Amino acid sequence: MRTVLGRAAVYLLLGVAALAVCFPIYYVLAGAFMTPADLATYPPALLPHHVTLGNFGGAARSVPLGRQYLNSVLVATVITLAQLLTSILAAYALVFLPLRGRGAVFGIFLATLMVPWEAVIIPNYLTLSDWGLSNSYSALVLPFLASAFGTFMLRQAFRQFPAELRDAARIDGAGHWRFLWRILVPLNKPALAAIAVYVFLSAWNQYFWPLIITRTAQMQTLQIGLASLRSADNADPGLILAGVLLSLLPTLLLVVFGQRFIVRGLTAGAVR
Numbered sequence: 428m429r430t431v432l433g434r435a436a437v438y439l440l441l442g443v444a445a446l447a448v449c450f451p452i453y454y455v456l457a458g459a460f461m462t463p464a465d466l467a468t469y470p471p472a473l474l475p476h477h478v479t480l481g482n483f484g485g486a487a488r489s490v491p492l493g494r495q496y497l498n499s500v501l502v503a504t505v506i507t508l509a510q511l512l513t514s515i516l517a518a519y520a521l522v523f524l525p526l527r528g529r530g531a532v533f534g535i536f537l538a539t540l541m542v543p544w545e546a547v548i549i550p551n552y553l554t555l556s557d558w559g560l561s562n563s564y565s566a567l568v569l570p571f572l573a574s575a576f577g578t579f580m581l582r583q584a585f586r587q588f589p590a591e592l593r594d595a596a597r598i599d600g601a602g603h604w605r606f607l608w609r610i611l612v613p614l615n616k617p618a619l620a621a622i623a624v625y626v627f628l629s630a631w632n633q634y635f636w637p638l639i640i641t642r643t644a645q646m647q648t649l650q651i652g653l654a655s656l657r658s659a660d661n662a663d664p665g666l667i668l669a670g671v672l673l674s675l676l677p678t679l680l681l682v683v684f685g686q687r688f689i690v691r692g693l694t695a696g697a698v699r
Contacts, residue, residue, distance in 0.1 A: 455675065458668040459483070466664050482669035486656060489666060491644050495652040496673065502564065502637075502648060503630035506571045510626045511619060514577030519607050521578070522585040523593070533582065536575045552639060566640045567648070571630065577622045584618040585611065624681050631677060649674055 454473075458466060459482055461475040486492055517536075521529050551570045552561075560566045588611060596606045612619070637648045644652070653670045656663075 452675065452679075455668050455671050458665065459672040461665060461668075463663065463665055466668075482663075482665035483673075485663065486666040486669045486673075490652040490655045492649065492652050492670060492673065494645055495647055495649045498564075498567075498646065499631055499649040500677075502567045503627050505564075505568050506630040507623050507627045509568070509572040510574045510577050511623060513573040514581050514622065515607070515612065515619075517573075517578040518581035518585050519603075519611070521582050522588075523603070523606075536578055539575045540579070548636065548639070551636075555640065561640055562642045562646050564646075567637060567646075570636070574626065577626065580618055580622055581615070584615050588614070627681060628678055631674075 457473065457475060460478045460480070461472065462477050462479050462481075465472045465476050520526060521533050526532075547570075555561055555566045555569065560569070592610070593606070596610055601610065632650065633648065634650045634654070637651055638654075641647045641651070644655075649670075653667070653674060656667050656670050
């Protein structure tokens, strides 16, 4: 009897926690299709009485959300691909190339993880401004082309690779380049997928750096556009919820379809 009650209590707590997590997402979804009258009711309506798409059109007229959406997709995609490439090459060198002092180099990589991003914003801003790259796609992408976190994750995953398979590939005549792209990378897809999801979400949700490095609305990303919807002269909650829903779609899709890769990738290098 105690076991049954204990399990019931656990499931009840889990259900309440799941409801607390999912309810804001549900309200964003429902509120994006509500009219201003529905959003102004008290107590708040949980379902739209009159479904409308006007909030999306109003948000697009207030700020160039379409262009900013494309900017976010482009910037996040380029950053993700660049970090995957640089992390793969760096991790391979740290694991498979007979380099002197690679342990010290890896220690320097780890040390950079302790430096907060806020500490390098001003140097990055001044450097890119001196190069004449402010308010451009290059400025949004260049500071994030490499990642110590991705290198660390892939180094741990590559260290799990059996030495016998490496020796067999070498006997078959596979050089470093062929071994890397034909054997090592395909066998570490979970780790690569986990890094890709993490990097894409981080780049997608960036706010402060795009805010200071861009000047025109046409070059700003979606997160800046959403903040513009909350300006003093525009406080329509329907427009804000519509913009938030558009911003949530890529993240929800990535989390739903990439969750198993995230778990497998994060645990791939946990035990040697």
